[in-house]
Amino acid sequence: MFGLLDGSLKKPTVPPSTDQELASWLKNDAKVKSWILKSVDRSIVLGLRPLSTATKMWKSLSDTYGTISTARQFELEVELANLQQGDLDITSYFNEVRLLWTEQDLLTAALVSGPASPEVQRERQKIRLLQFLARLRPNYEAERSTLLNREDLKLEGVLATLVREETRQRTQAALDTRPGPGETFVFSAAKGPPRGHSSPAARGNGSNSSSADVFVAYRPPNQRRDVECHHCHEKGHT
Incomplete structure (x- = not known):
């Protein structure tokens, strides 16, 4: 059917062609036009509908x-x-980048064709991977350093490594928020932190008032001194 697109399959004229040949051409042309209209964005369809043949539609799209x-x-x-990766997870970040890469490839397909095409594509993919790694959040620095030392830096391996690390970090963050041995949950019905653990601001003005109720996983002072409270920023509880 491609002759209906490039115009090489001309519309039969009567005579010398038969009515059957003309009917067959019109049927195939209508079929190709429907394929085109179903394959483009709806906003483009409106501009193509007035065109009478598949050849004219194809030329309009090409121009x-x-x-x-x-x-x-x-x-x-x-x-x-x-x-930048920003707040995106690894998969969402990669999908954003891949959309732009794909459009780049479509725009420059004619420029990178020919005998040197495989080498050009490999070098382009390498540069893209390096740029992708450069824009990751700082918490992936260890994995980035490891990946850059690989000789066979490939997209599939890079993504698999980063997704595994992302999963590990999420799991570790969830575990860090769970109470450990010797911890007890304390709920303060009053506004402010539990008694004996007033916030620095409250200590400064002699008040235990706060703008919100506080839910604290309290650790005795001799345990986990490296843990910092998200509310009052004191050590020993969360």
């Missing part, structure tokens, strides 16, 4: 979207340069 846009290439480079 509009088939050329490399230098402005869009620049925009993609800026978006990639500014993209």
Whole structure:
């Protein structure tokens, strides 16, 4: 059916063609037009519907979207340069980056074709992986250093390593919030921290008042002095 797109399969004329040949061409042309309309964004469909043949639709799409846009290439480079992991998890961060990579590949497909294409693609993937690692949050520094020392730096291995580390960090964070041996949960019905553990601000003004109820996992002073309270910032309880 590709001849209906590039115009090489011309519409039969009567005569010399038969009515059957014309009917077959019209049927196939309508089929290709429906494929095109189902394959593009709805906003594009409105501009294609008035066109009478698949050839005209294809030419319109080619003229509009088939050329490399230098402005869009620049925009993609800026978006990639500014993209950071931030609050995203590893998978969401990678999906954001992959969308931009995919559009880059589509725009520059013609530029990297030819005998040198495999080498160009490998070098591009390596640079992309390095940029991806550079924009990770600082808590992945150990894994980043390990990955950079690998000779066979591949996307699948990088993602697997980072997802495992992300899972480990989430599990460790959950364990750190659980009470350990010798801890008791204390709920203060009054506003402010439990008695004997007033916040620095409260100690300063002689008041135990606070803007919210406090739920504290209290550790005796001789246990876990490295733990800091998220509310009053004293050591020994959470």
